Amino acid sequence: MSEPGDAPPSDPSPGARVGGPQQRQARALATRSAILAAAAEEFAAASYHEASLSRILERSKVTKGALYFHFVSKESIASAIVDEMEELCRDLVVRARSKGGDPLRVAAQVAREVQDALAGPVLRAGQRLCSEGFAGPQRPGWPFTFWQEVFGGLFADAQRAGLLAPGVDHVPLARAIVDISAGAFVTSLGVSGLRDLAMRVCQNWELLLGATADPDWLRDWRAGGGMGAVLGPHLTGGWVVEA
Template sequence: MVELADDPPRASPGARGEAPRQARAVATRGTILGAAAEEFAAASYHEASLSRILERSGVTKGALYFHFVSKESIALAVVDEMEGICRAMVERCGALGLDPLRTAAQVARAVQDELDGPVLRAGQRLCSEGFSGPHRPGWPYRFWQDVFEDLFARAAADGLLVPTVDPASLARTFTDVSGGAFVASLAITGLDDLARRVCENWELVLGCVADPAWLDGWRREGGMTAVLGPHVGRASDGSRGWVPEP
């Protein structure tokens, strides 16, 4: 597919000049998506406005409508971006060489890192609002369930979980508590207390499903508070985060 940037679409563009035109088109599309992510992160799908996305992006109306036919198509493209970020995140965390439970905790940390930017914030908000797109049924909940189930099954095989714990059930609980922390924190504090909620939830649930020996070691490292690092230690300067009480 040939895409043009700020020009109206043409039926059969010549081969000469394709490369820079395509590069420009990709750049323009990225500019629009960045602006859309900021808009959808700040407002619900219903409240979000195409004209504010236009304003934020600085591109022409023609360019926007060349790349996207509707607010819905922009929203779905933001969720596409989110999907790429999530898959890369899981791969990166898997490559750290940690045990499966520590890998799961690192995934939670990586999600907090990415939520500092607008794409994951907008994507997760759109998904909470049911905007994951028909080509991605159950996204991102089914995805996280699969990721966690894989990690917890390996943790069980390695003896890192209490033997009565079912990895699939635990994966559902972590998916629920994570998805719920987002919607509840968004509704109550505009995501200000999200890292605190995540920290508490992981401490509580890991505290009752992890093997006591693993837990001892993990707690000596500082537990979830240490994993979440700056996210739970930034409340004193007014930014997002949480300083645990002494």
Template sequence: MARPRQERAEQTRDAILNAAAEMFDEYGYAGASINRILERAGVTAGALYFHFKSKEALARAVMNAQSESIVPFLGSKGLQRLVDITLIWSFQLQRDPMLRAGVRLTGEQATFGLQDATPYQEWADIMTGILTESAENNELQAGVEPRELAEFVVEACTGMQMYASVVSGRQDLPDRAVRMWRLLLPGVAVPAVVARTEVNPLRVRLAATAPAQAAGATS
């Protein structure tokens, strides 16, 4: 009996989180009222507050769910995996409300009294792990420090998506991610890795829509 109740609770929590993401994506933190979230989720206030103590806690959960929109699609290894994170991210920002809401809230958080660097730090940690392994496998040029490069990529992507949002509504974000790597790879990777790393818009779409195994099939 306990398992069905647990599954229902998980389904309710997911429904609330998804509804909140849609509202935050559409209206921002200030405009996404609890009543709007309840109506979209189709749950009671009691159910919402059972899972999330406040609107702020709900916003934090959305902010910190960004990697869940990307990591499940990854199947590649080494430096290709880092490239694929940014390619999938650039495509998912066009279609995934959870990711868009997380990015929007992370950027807007000062307006509702937060200063939470966790989303940025999580991405930097993920990328540092990938780059550390890449360095151990001699994929990086001498002198490239994994944490420094990881933080730079997070910083570059943060600014890039903000620019693309204003210029094109993020429609050209995948192409901008491709351009970033075409400029960056020769300066951080050894020539053999540069030659075999796939950086193109087609991989963006394949990696974001196919199972994780497909993302690594050509790596």
């Protein structure tokens, strides 16, 4: 709808018909961003069912007409939020890899980057929408298949590099990390509105890495502070927005 060079002809935003095509397009993009920012806050704070279009309108300060110009339904807004979440997850994996370190350290850094990203509403909203079945048919199994690929690759590399204890298979380990991470989110959301999530993530990683990493690697990692050092400020709380 707001393709580059294709100014929406009927955008009912205030002033939409004033200015040249480029200005109109910039305004349309700004309107769309305002709606998505408001929607991310709304879907992070409430289930899809409880989330309300009128609260999204209020938060975004956009007219109903402008909202329906950009999105045909609540479901299409949810789908756009999961689009944003997808981009954010791909970016954070690239960022974790760019920081260097062996594959197990990169895996732990991915978990840290996820906690960083949860400070904003997009990942909280997207993860919640996915748990509620709104990943959309264009993304089967999202984000679980994605995380299985990411951690599957990292733990395979770790096994090749001799960083896993003898007898440990990287395939069930990657699945366990995906399961325990998805479950920590759902459980923490249910029992504490995400307040205990970082603590859960820390203890879960300590438990799983403690059980599966090579003893020499583990000694070195623990000397550096282990998962607590990786998660750092998240363990002292602070970012969680009240639901």
